[in-house]
Amino acid sequence: MSDHRPIPPVRWLDDRRNVKKVIRTLFAVCALVALLDLLPYKHHLHFDFEYWPGFYSIFGFVACVFLVLAATQLRKVLMRDEDYYD
Amino acid sequence: MIDLLPPGAILILGGLLAALLPSRLKPWAGVVLPVLGFVHLLALDKGFVQTLVIFGHQLTPVRVDGLSLVFGYVFFIAAILGGIYGLHVRDGIQVVAAQTYVGSAIGAIFAGDLITLFIYWELTAVTSVFLIWAGGSERAARAGMRYLIIQVGSGVVLLAGVILHVVDTRSLDFVKLIGDDGRLATASVGVVLVFLAFGIKCAFPLLHNWLQDAYPESTVTGTVYLSIFTTKLAVYALARGFPGTGVLIVIGAIMTAFPIFFAVIENDLRRVLTYSLNNQLGFMVVGVGIGTQMALNGAAAYAFANIIFEGLLFMAMGAVLLRTGTCLGSELGGLYKSMPWTAGLCIVGAASISAIPFLSGFVTKSLILDETAAAHHVVIWLMLLFASAGVFHHSGIKIPYFAFFAHDSGKRVKEAPAHMLVAMAIMAVMCVGIGVFPQVFYQVLPYPMEYEPYTTTHVITQYQLLLFSALAFTFLQLTGLYPPELRSTNLDFDWTYRRLLPAAVRVTARVGRRVADVLSVAAGAVMNRSYALVHLLHGPEGVFARTWTTGAIAFWAVVVLGVSMLMYFFGG
Numbered sequence: 001m002s003d004h005r006p007i008p009p010v011r012w013l014d015d016r017r018n019v020k021k022v023i024r025t026l027f028a029v030c031a032l033v034a035l036l037d038l039l040p041y042k043h044h045l046h047f048d049f050e051y052w053p054g055f056y057s058i059f060g061f062v063a064c065v066f067l068v069l070a071a072t073q074l075r076k077v078l079m080r081d082e083d084y085y086d
Numbered sequence: 087m088i089d090l091l092p093p094g095a096i097l098i099l100g101g102l103l104a105a106l107l108p109s110r111l112k113p114w115a116g117v118v119l120p121v122l123g124f125v126h127l128l129a130l131d132k133g134f135v136q137t138l139v140i141f142g143h144q145l146t147p148v149r150v151d152g153l154s155l156v157f158g159y160v161f162f163i164a165a166i167l168g169g170i171y172g173l174h175v176r177d178g179i180q181v182v183a184a185q186t187y188v189g190s191a192i193g194a195i196f197a198g199d200l201i202t203l204f205i206y207w208e209l210t211a212v213t214s215v216f217l218i219w220a221g222g223s224e225r226a227a228r229a230g231m232r233y234l235i236i237q238v239g240s241g242v243v244l245l246a247g248v249i250l251h252v253v254d255t256r257s258l259d260f261v262k263l264i265g266d267d268g269r270l271a272t273a274s275v276g277v278v279l280v281f282l283a284f285g286i287k288c289a290f291p292l293l294h295n296w297l298q299d300a301y302p303e304s305t306v307t308g309t310v311y312l313s314i315f316t317t318k319l320a321v322y323a324l325a326r327g328f329p330g331t332g333v334l335i336v337i338g339a340i341m342t343a344f345p346i347f348f349a350v351i352e353n354d355l356r357r358v359l360t361y362s363l364n365n366q367l368g369f370m371v372v373g374v375g376i377g378t379q380m381a382l383n384g385a386a387a388y389a390f391a392n393i394i395f396e397g398l399l400f401m402a403m404g405a406v407l408l409r410t411g412t413c414l415g416s417e418l419g420g421l422y423k424s425m426p427w428t429a430g431l432c433i434v435g436a437a438s439i440s441a442i443p444f445l446s447g448f449v450t451k452s453l454i455l456d457e458t459a460a461a462h463h464v465v466i467w468l469m470l471l472f473a474s475a476g477v478f479h480h481s482g483i484k485i486p487y488f489a490f491f492a493h494d495s496g497k498r499v500k501e502a503p504a505h506m507l508v509a510m511a512i513m514a515v516m517c518v519g520i521g522v523f524p525q526v527f528y529q530v531l532p533y534p535m536e537y538e539p540y541t542t543t544h545v546i547t548q549y550q551l552l553l554f555s556a557l558a559f560t561f562l563q564l565t566g567l568y569p570p571e572l573r574s575t576n577l578d579f580d581w582t583y584r585r586l587l588p589a590a591v592r593v594t595a596r597v598g599r600r601v602a603d604v605l606s607v608a609a610g611a612v613m614n615r616s617y618a619l620v621h622l623l624h625g626p627e628g629v630f631a632r633t634w635t636t637g638a639i640a641f642w643a644v645v646v647l648g649v650s651m652l653m654y655f656f657g658g
Contacts, residue, residue, distance in 0.1 A: 011423060013422075013491070014494075023560055023564075026553070026556060026557060026560060027557070029553060030553045030554060030556075030557050033546065033549050033550050033553055034550060034554075036546055036550075037550075041542050041543060041546060042543050042547070043541070043542075043543050044541070044543065045459075045543065046456075046459035046460060046462075046467075047459065047464060047467070050547070056547040056548075056550035056551045056554075057550045057551075057553075057554045058554070059471060059472075059475070059551065059554075060475045060550060060551040060552065060553070060554035060555045060557075060558070061554040061555070061557055061558045061561075062558075063471070063472045063475040063476065063555070063558075064475055064476070064478075064479045064554075064555045064558035064559060064562075065558045065561070065562065067346060067347065067350060067472075067475075067476050067479060068350055068479070068558070068559075068562050068567070068568060068569065069567065070347060071347045071348075071350035071351045071569065072350075072351070072567075072569045074347055074348075074351060075351045075569060075576070077577075078348075078351070078576045078577040078578075079351070079572070079574045079575075079576055079577075080574065080575045080576070080577060081574065081575065082573045082574055082575055083575075084575040084577075085225075085575060085584060085585075086224075086225070
């Protein structure tokens with residue numbers, strides 16, 4: 001007996017071109033919010049470096065890249081077989 | 087009459103009685119009892135205190151004030167939603183365990199003295215372990231035992247601390263225990279022990295591993311309950327006993343930062359959430375450590391918001407586990423096609439925990455970050471900012487991405503059951519509600535304050551931080567630098583007591599046995615020699631066993647006499 005269920009419809013995200021669209025949109029939005037730093041909108045911040053243009057954008061990006069790359073290195077030390085403790 | 091009953095008692099007593107219900111009705115106890123309990127709590131006035139004198143000591147079984155109320159409210163709300171989520175459960179043990187556990191945690195929140203606190207503290211441990219054991223696997227049994235030992239251990243440390251504290255101060259009241267200087271170094275031993283007991287339950291660094299070890303081994307509903315109560319009870323206890331304790335700022339900052347590295351490489355998505363939970367507790371602990379009214383409000387507010395959005399995430403992953411039979415990131419993916427509602431609700435929770443503006447995480451976490459900055463803790467603030475970006479990364483993106491998107495695993499399952507969707511939807515609505523109407527929510531907090539989370543600066547900088555974190559994730563995925571989800575175990579601190587310590591004990595035992603062997607051989611040789619000598623002297627042929635002739639005796643008597651005479655003669 002083979003599977004009688006109908007073939008599920010292809011979803012919008014199944015198309016690679018649409019995934020590319022999503023990624024391009026993200027790039028555009030990132031560029032937009034980063035460029036806002038050219039305007040003098042920052043007020044009442046606590047530290048001087050918070051006023052640097054691009055501080056939050058760069059911090060967010062660098063923090064996450066560092067987090068993932070460091071964690072990948074950590075895997076070399078910490079990773080064991082799935083049933084290591086069994 | 088209703089005043090005589092402590093909050094939580096309805097759940098504990100009702101939970102025990104629920105065991106008698108037919109199995110189809112049992113799960114309804116999980117909804118009805120918390121609703122009754124909540125109504126009971128609402129009937130109690132703020133400022134209500136119940137006291138009792140036993141053996142000359144004054145106990146305060148119930149104290150209703152601002153701090154206990156905010157935790158009490160959210161505990162009851164979470165209990166009701168947990169009950170709705172668990173309506174499919176037919177296992178009576180889980181129902182009884184969950185209700186007695188929640189009841190004990192609520193009892194502890196309203197405990198006004200340290201003895202009452204201790205009793206509820208231990209009750210939460212012994213009731214909740216049944217939720218872990220309900221997981222049913224060999225792993226769950228072992229993890230549950232480790233969990234129980236550590237949790238009961240926390241209670242024992244608490245009791246020791248309480249006894250020393252009472253001897254010191256003659257007071258059982260559970261009030262601020264730390265001195266005004268906020269330093270543990272100048273506190274009494276009793277107070278330090280109480281702090282340690284709270285720290286174990288709060289999963290301080292190196293005391294944390296019971297959390298990641300045990301919670302993911304529980305059942306679909308069990309993990310949801312567990313994730314909510316124990317750790318937030320500990321946050322409450324710290325906020326009550328140790329506000330402004332400086333060391334908490336450092337401890338909390340480390341808690342926010344180090345579990346997220348593990349979250350990135352962990353494959354079991356419910357275990358990822360336990361690391362995330364650990365990181366979230368760190369923010370609350372920092373708030374307690376700063377200790378201003380605003381920061382304490384921040385800690386309480388964040389606990390409240392976290393219970394809802396983290397509960398929502400655990401629920402979503404539980405639904406995935408229920409439908410697919412696994413929570414491993416390496417086995418999942420593409421589930422948005424068959425579980426679209428669960429996926430959507432999960433994304434709301436993920437966005438909230440990431441503190442995206444207009445959701446609950448944003449309006450609560452910023453209280454803590456702002457107070458940290460206002461107190462000029464630059465390094466701590468940078469750590470919190472790093473952890474905030476990290477949260478978005480592992481909880482905000484990783485959880486929904488690997489479960490519902492990523493590469494299609496080909497799994498085609500049914501959508502989560504309706505009652506689960508209802509519970510998750512209510513949580514999602516609360517996430518949005520708190521985020522959109524923060525001023526209404528702030529009214530529930532223990533201290534009055536003026537705070538406006540929605541300034542242009544704040545909203546834009548937050549979007550910058552988060553969008554560029556998302557950009558980093560995309561960049562790492564596209565370049566293939568992102569570590570794939572792998573079926574694996576990652577060593578954490580529990581390795582020290584699951585492997586190192588037993589190994590050390592084994593080595594010690596082996597060395598001990600070797601030493602004992604050598605010693606017993608040596609001792610045997612000595613014994614044999616001595617026996618041979620005794621045999622030689624006293625045996626059948628021995629010198630002392632011989633029958634001597636009279637002449638020989640007379641001869642030796644003369645010799646002895648002669649020698650003594652000579653000695654007398656020369657010695658004199």
